[in-house]
Amino acid sequence: MPPYSMSPTGEEFRLPGEEDYSKEFERLKGAVASQRALGREIVLVMGLGFVGAVMAAVVADATDRKGNPTKFVIGMQRPSARSFWKIPLFNRGISPVSSEDPEVPLLIDRCVNEKKTLVATFTYDALKLADVVVVDVQCDYLKEALGNVGDGRADMDALEESLEIIGQHIDAEALVLIETTVAPGTTEQVAYPIIKKMFRRRGIKADPLLAHSFERVMPGKNYVSSIRDFWRVCSGVNEQARERVVKFLNEVIHTEKFPLTVLDRPIESETAKIVENSFRATMLAFLDEWSVFAERNGVDLIKVINAVKVRPTHSNIIFPGPGIGGYCLPKDGGLGLWAYRHIHGFEDDIFKITPLAININDTRALHVAQLTRDALRNMGRPIASAEILVLGASYREDVGDTRYSGSELIVRRLTEMGGELRVHDPYVLHWWEFEKQDEYPASSHGLKRFFRGQERLKDLRIEQDLKKALHGTDAVILAVRHKHYLNLDPEEVVKNVGGPTAVIDCFGILDDEAIRRYFELGCEVKGLGRGHVKRIKDEVRGTKNPSGSQKVKGRRQET
Numbered sequence: 001m002p003p004y005s006m007s008p009t010g011e012e013f014r015l016p017g018e019e020d021y022s023k024e025f026e027r028l029k030g031a032v033a034s035q036r037a038l039g040r041e042i043v044l045v046m047g048l049g050f051v052g053a054v055m056a057a058v059v060a061d062a063t064d065r066k067g068n069p070t071k072f073v074i075g076m077q078r079p080s081a082r083s084f085w086k087i088p089l090f091n092r093g094i095s096p097v098s099s100e101d102p103e104v105p106l107l108i109d110r111c112v113n114e115k116k117t118l119v120a121t122f123t124y125d126a127l128k129l130a131d132v133v134v135v136d137v138q139c140d141y142l143k144e145a146l147g148n149v150g151d152g153r154a155d156m157d158a159l160e161e162s163l164e165i166i167g168q169h170i171d172a173e174a175l176v177l178i179e180t181t182v183a184p185g186t187t188e189q190v191a192y193p194i195i196k197k198m199f200r201r202r203g204i205k206a207d208p209l210l211a212h213s214f215e216r217v218m219p220g221k222n223y224v225s226s227i228r229d230f231w232r233v234c235s236g237v238n239e240q241a242r243e244r245v246v247k248f249l250n251e252v253i254h255t256e257k258f259p260l261t262v263l264d265r266p267i268e269s270e271t272a273k274i275v276e277n278s279f280r281a282t283m284l285a286f287l288d289e290w291s292v293f294a295e296r297n298g299v300d301l302i303k304v305i306n307a308v309k310v311r312p313t314h315s316n317i318i319f320p321g322p323g324i325g326g327y328c329l330p331k332d333g334g335l336g337l338w339a340y341r342h343i344h345g346f347e348d349d350i351f352k353i354t355p356l357a358i359n360i361n362d363t364r365a366l367h368v369a370q371l372t373r374d375a376l377r378n379m380g381r382p383i384a385s386a387e388i389l390v391l392g393a394s395y396r397e398d399v400g401d402t403r404y405s406g407s408e409l410i411v412r413r414l415t416e417m418g419g420e421l422r423v424h425d426p427y428v429l430h431w432w433e434f435e436k437q438d439e440y441p442a443s444s445h446g447l448k449r450f451f452r453g454q455e456r457l458k459d460l461r462i463e464q465d466l467k468k469a470l471h472g473t474d475a476v477i478l479a480v481r482h483k484h485y486l487n488l489d490p491e492e493v494v495k496n497v498g499g500p501t502a503v504i505d506c507f508g509i510l511d512d513e514a515i516r517r518y519f520e521l522g523c524e525v526k527g528l529g530r531g532h533v534k535r536i537k538d539e540v541r542g543t544k545n546p547s548g549s550q551k552v553k554g555r556r557q558e559t
């Protein structure tokens with residue numbers, strides 16, 4: 001392990017040595033003593049990742065009715081070479097996570113430098129000082145095969161390790177609030193016994209005060225708001241834990257506008273999170289088969305969805321892009337399946353829809369590679385060695401989050417088929433899933449292992465200049481609905497490419513006029529769920545009209 005940790009901008013930080021721990025604990029004890037004297041509660045947030053970093057700042061920003069801060073927050077992050085850099089940056093008031101929400105850096109800076117209610121540390125001894133411990137470490141789900149979520153397992157190592165450390169250090173009266181998305185049953189059947197055992201070893205007779213309340217945070221421009229100004233569900237292992245978690249959330253979240261839902265048992269709160277995300281994954285997966293139906297039968301699924309949405313009962317039907325990414329939707333249902341067998345001990349196979357939905361979502365992007373192959377073939381260009389540009393690396397529009405994005409699968413499959421890939425994304429500077437593909441998200445998690453011929457992708461770099469990215473491409477894949485791609489002018493695109501290109505629309509980005517212009521300019525167009533492009537092509541090329549007879553070139557068809 002290197003003796004330093006490097007931040008994404010290349011700054012190196014020496015990892016703490018033995019002698020640093022006692023000094024750090026003394027520093028914290030001093031800070032906590034003066035904060036207690038001000039009547040503030042001490043909250044420790046464990047795990048300064050996407051969720052924990054911002055949750056820590058939201059808690060540190062909490063005030064009473066007179067505007068006085070009520071909490072002092074210690075953000076705790078383990079000092080690994082991979083993550084230690086977050087601590088010194090945080091202590092300067094710099095956010096360790098990049099976000100499109102301008103409130104994230106402002107909030108962290110304000111709490112660290114002005115209000116002085118927020119610090120970060122690496123020492124587990126800090127847990128001894130906490131009244132409340134908020135757990136925001138990861139709990140992953142490892143898939144062993146592409147398109148088979150059932151053949152996987154929950155990876156609880158980081159969470160179990162954290163709980164053990166918590167049990168070794170905390171005060172018996174401290175509330176432990178698990179915010180991590182966990183396999184239903186974890187708080188009572190995994191966390192409680194771990195902490196209880198540690199308590200027993202320490203001669204503590206009291207029951208651990210454990211609670212669960214999941215995060216509904218959404219990456220994007222309302223990141224802070226999605227934590228602070230949003231409805232929460234919570235529960236505790238006993239009456240006292242339930243009362244404490246309700247009090248805590250009432251003090252840090254805007255519950256007067258977004259009331260809490262308090263459930264009887266933690267397994268209900270844990271299940272609510274998994275059901276919520278499985279429901280959404282299922283709705284998205286459901287349209288995959290209709291997307292293929294539309295492509296094969298001259299139907300524009302985008303127009304169909306808009307027609308259906310008019311009905312208020314169906315207004316949240318949404319078109320699935322090239323795969324359903326992000327950290328949560330691809331894994332959360334898997335945690336449910338796994339819990340049924342491995343926490344609750346059932347052998348039968350009750351889950352049909354949830355795994356099917358995740359499997360469909362996990363492989364939907366592969367169809368984009370087929371459309372690209374077919375569009376190139378129609379232009380007489382072999383896919384092997386074709387220059388292919390993917391527009392958008394992230395998993396959803398106008399964010400820079402690339403976790404499990406459909407675009408990653410598109411790049412991997414097309415590379416396997418021999419294509420030369422380039423990528424443009426205005427929100428993403430480094431696509432770590434490729435640049436560090438052997439270690440990110442973790443050596444055993446990456447999607448690389450499901451494809452052949454992936455080695456050269458570690459040299460893939462994100463192009464920021466769209467004109468440069470377009471130059472000389474054989475195919476352009478519109479993979480994400482970033483605002484930069486919604487109104488691209490076909491003439492400009494073809495001019496920048498230097499001639500006709502294949503355009504693959506994965507997200508209903510092109511309207512019929514744009515599709516028509518691309519065909520008129522000699523391009524080929526294909527799209528997920530967009531069967532009507534063939535009709536427009538026939539019209540433009542003058543091959544036939546909708547009734548099958550010869551037709552005047554360029555005549556407009558009503559759509």
Ligand SMILES: NC(=O)c1ccc[n+]([C@@H]2O[C@H](COP(=O)([O-])OP(=O)(O)OC[C@H]3O[C@@H](n4cnc5c(N)ncnc54)[C@H](O)[C@@H]3O)[C@@H](O)[C@H]2O)c1
Nearest residue numbers: 047048049050051077078083137138158162180181215217
């Ligand atoms: N990111 C999202 O959009 C989102 C949305 C809703 C819910 N969640 C859930 O929130 C949880 C956290 O997700 P995240 O995105 O913040 O994960 P993350 O991987 O970004 O952060 C986890 C952090 O915990 C740290 N950590 C691990 N073990 C530790 C230990 N023993 N001591 C101290 N720190 C430790 C890691 O180093 C990392 O910094 C997950 O369960 C996730 O499913 C995430």
